Amino acid sequence: MVTIYLDKQVFSHLFNARNEKYSLLREKICSHKNEFIFFYSNAHLFDLQDDKTNIKYAEMEFMQTIVEGNRLIYESSIQQVMKQSPRDAFETVGKVGDFS
Numbered sequence: 001m002v003t004i005y006l007d008k009q010v011f012s013h014l015f016n017a018r019n020e021k022y023s024l025l026r027e028k029i030c031s032h033k034n035e036f037i038f039f040y041s042n043a044h045l046f047d048l049q050d051d052k053t054n055i056k057y058a059e060m061e062f063m064q065t066i067v068e069g070n071r072l073i074y075e076s077s078i079q080q081v082m083k084q085s086p087r088d089a090f091e092t093v094g095k096v097g098d099f100s
Helices: 008-016 020-035 042-049 055-067 086-092
Strands: 002-005 036-041 070-075 078-083
Touching (some): 008 042, 055 086
Parallel strands (some): 002 036, 036 070
16 A cells, blocks of 8 residues: 655645635545555654644644544664554644753
Protein backbone atom coordinates (compact mmCIF):
# COMPACT_ATOMS: atom_id res chain seq x y z
CA MET A 1 0.00 0.00 0.00
CA VAL A 2 1.22 3.50 -0.80
CA THR A 3 2.16 5.62 2.21
CA ILE A 4 1.73 9.39 2.18
CA TYR A 5 3.10 12.03 4.50
CA LEU A 6 1.46 15.43 4.23
CA ASP A 7 3.07 18.56 5.62
CA LYS A 8 1.21 20.27 8.47
CA GLN A 9 0.47 23.24 6.21
CA VAL A 10 -1.24 20.92 3.72
CA PHE A 11 -3.41 19.54 6.52
CA SER A 12 -4.28 23.12 7.49
CA HIS A 13 -5.25 23.98 3.91
CA LEU A 14 -7.33 20.81 3.66
CA PHE A 15 -9.00 21.58 6.99
CA ASN A 16 -9.92 25.12 5.96
CA ALA A 17 -10.60 24.22 2.30
CA ARG A 18 -10.92 27.89 1.35
CA ASN A 19 -9.35 27.37 -2.03
CA GLU A 20 -11.12 25.14 -4.55
CA LYS A 21 -7.98 23.08 -5.21
CA TYR A 22 -7.79 22.13 -1.52
CA SER A 23 -11.47 21.39 -1.41
CA LEU A 24 -11.07 19.04 -4.38
CA LEU A 25 -7.97 17.43 -2.89
CA ARG A 26 -9.77 16.93 0.44
CA GLU A 27 -12.63 15.25 -1.41
CA LYS A 28 -10.22 12.96 -3.30
CA ILE A 29 -8.30 12.01 -0.16
CA CYS A 30 -11.46 11.23 1.80
CA SER A 31 -12.99 9.20 -1.00
CA HIS A 32 -9.79 7.17 -1.64
CA LYS A 33 -8.20 7.00 1.81
CA ASN A 34 -8.68 3.22 1.98
CA GLU A 35 -6.15 2.95 -0.87
CA PHE A 36 -3.36 4.77 1.00
CA ILE A 37 -1.81 5.03 4.43
CA PHE A 38 -1.47 8.60 5.67
CA PHE A 39 0.91 9.57 8.47
CA TYR A 40 1.47 12.46 10.83
CA SER A 41 4.55 13.08 12.97
CA ASN A 42 5.86 15.00 15.95
CA ALA A 43 6.66 17.84 13.55
CA HIS A 44 2.91 18.34 13.07
CA LEU A 45 2.42 18.41 16.82
CA PHE A 46 5.27 20.88 17.36
CA ASP A 47 3.73 23.18 14.74
CA LEU A 48 0.37 22.95 16.50
CA GLN A 49 1.99 23.98 19.79
CA ASP A 50 2.45 27.44 18.27
CA ASP A 51 -1.31 27.81 17.77
CA LYS A 52 -2.64 29.68 20.81
CA THR A 53 -6.29 29.16 19.80
CA ASN A 54 -8.54 26.14 20.32
CA ILE A 55 -8.78 25.70 16.54
CA LYS A 56 -5.79 23.36 16.82
CA TYR A 57 -8.01 20.75 18.49
CA ALA A 58 -10.51 20.78 15.62
CA GLU A 59 -7.59 20.56 13.20
CA MET A 60 -6.23 17.52 15.07
CA GLU A 61 -9.65 15.86 14.89
CA PHE A 62 -9.74 16.51 11.15
CA MET A 63 -6.20 15.15 10.79
CA GLN A 64 -7.30 11.99 12.62
CA THR A 65 -10.02 11.37 10.01
CA ILE A 66 -7.26 11.12 7.41
CA VAL A 67 -4.33 9.55 9.28
CA GLU A 68 -6.44 7.16 11.38
CA GLY A 69 -3.85 7.32 14.16
CA ASN A 70 -0.83 6.47 12.02
CA ARG A 71 1.99 8.28 13.80
CA LEU A 72 5.49 8.30 12.32
CA ILE A 73 8.27 8.86 14.83
CA TYR A 74 11.79 9.60 13.63
CA GLU A 75 14.43 9.93 16.32
CA SER A 76 18.17 9.29 16.15
CA SER A 77 17.96 7.72 12.68
CA ILE A 78 15.32 5.26 13.87
CA GLN A 79 11.83 5.25 12.39
CA GLN A 80 8.87 3.87 14.29
CA VAL A 81 5.20 3.70 13.45
CA MET A 82 2.56 3.57 16.12
CA LYS A 83 -1.20 3.96 16.41
CA GLN A 84 -2.12 7.07 18.38
CA SER A 85 -4.51 9.87 17.61
CA PRO A 86 -2.96 13.29 17.03
CA ARG A 87 -4.88 14.65 20.04
CA ASP A 88 -3.55 11.96 22.40
CA ALA A 89 -0.03 12.43 21.07
CA PHE A 90 -0.32 16.21 21.42
CA GLU A 91 -1.16 15.82 25.09
CA THR A 92 1.97 13.73 25.73
CA VAL A 93 4.64 15.13 23.40
CA GLY A 94 7.16 17.51 24.95
CA LYS A 95 7.51 21.12 23.96
CA VAL A 96 9.88 22.07 21.16
CA GLY A 97 13.32 22.52 22.67
CA ASP A 98 12.37 20.74 25.91
CA PHE A 99 15.05 18.11 26.43
CA SER A 100 14.16 17.14 30.00
